[in-house]
Amino acid sequence: MISKHLNRAKSFQAALLAFIVFSLVMLPVKNGYILRWYDEMSIFLSGDIYLNRMLHYPGGILQYAGSWLTQFMYYPWAGSGILIALWVILTLLCDRTWRLREGLRSLSLLPAMFLLASVLVLDEAWVSINYSGYLFAPTLGAICAVLIVLVTRVTGNAWLRGLFLTGCTALFMVLGFFALLGVVAGILTMLFREKDHRDRKGTYIMIPIILTAGALVPLLYYNLYPGMTGDSNLIYLEGLPDLLMKRYDLYLWLPFAGMTVSFLMLPCLSIVKKGVTRKADKSVWLAYAMLVATGCYGAIAGQKSEQFRATVLMMQHIDTMRWDKIAYIMGHIKEPPNFTMKIAGNLAAIKMGGGTESVKHNVPTDKTSPRKSEEFLMSAFVNVPVYYHLGNTHGSYRWAMEHSVKYGTRVFYLKYMVRNSIKHGEPELAARYNRLLMNTMFHRQWAEHFQRYIDNPELIKESPEFNSIPDNPSDKLFV
Incomplete structure (x- = not known):
């Protein structure tokens, strides 16, 4: 009796509600200002040039849509609400597609939970990941993959299902990896359908054809599609975030690996018969244990x-x-400040009448990821704003341009390129960069404010910000 009541209390709807609450706590409540920073370190570029570039990259349309949605992270609650709503849609589609029995239905949450973890593990590495739309694109891809499986499941004839999945391999340029994931999950769904016994022969004939198409189509695109970009060695993973096959990127790969495994596991679980048995009860508790373990992983991440x-x-x-406020942070942080913090803190001290001419490096370690090395983060995080506020507009502009070229255009870098161009007396160059910010949804107000200085250079003398920038910086900068 107690077990029955517990099972009812821990229903699919309760698990879904718990997931929504957990996501709200972990995203806007706990990490809201970091989500805002993710938006600052990305940009949606409107126009034909950017769209055309995305059309020549597997899964580029997902990146295009994802980068547009990332703009809403300017308001963390709004952006998080959209992202969580997409995860709920993904979960409901998984539940509708595989129709797991009551005790196992909550496992339909697994793909969404791993996608949540993929957002939570993101840290300084975001600076060097050239994948616009990272926060939303994988979720959009996962939804498309489930839709492929759902159409496969509702199609009544094995031959039609096989032809449909074979045709879906052609979606590789649109969905990238997620097209192949949907096709493989569709094959497993075909194999484990309860009513598929009469079509078994057709299923077994079509599966090799589907797999052959899945293996060849990406290669054909790579060799024949004009202007296609991508890594031939990782062609089947194109469409996933631009991560490296290195040990220091393993923590970024794990959530996507978990999402992939869950997609392949759900079709297999769909054959578990309905009914109440001791083994079934154990499977229910095992399902909740998996969800709790995944939730703990996300919380730790x-x-x-x-x-x-x-x-x-x-x-x-x-x-x-x-x-x-910078001085306050430096005075109240519990962990030893890293090199970037020391530089920012010293800049604040200089602006308040103190500071020193040099900042000591922390002792480097061989185990440090290249994405998190002091020298790299110093150039990405600190050199751009610090050089600007010390009057070295050439140095600030240089680092902003270098990182934009290597890792993609970001709002953060564009803003300082506009500032440096104005301060250096190049309004045409400033206007060029400012136009990109004008086309964003929520950084437009910032761009309109600085457009005044571009159109009316005489106003620069009235700006508290520009007046605080020294015209003749010292030859010896502490950076």
């Missing part, structure tokens, strides 16, 4: 270091020239 959190806040305060 969301525990960003105090140094990273402090650095993100300090970058925001540099942008608004709140030197007092």
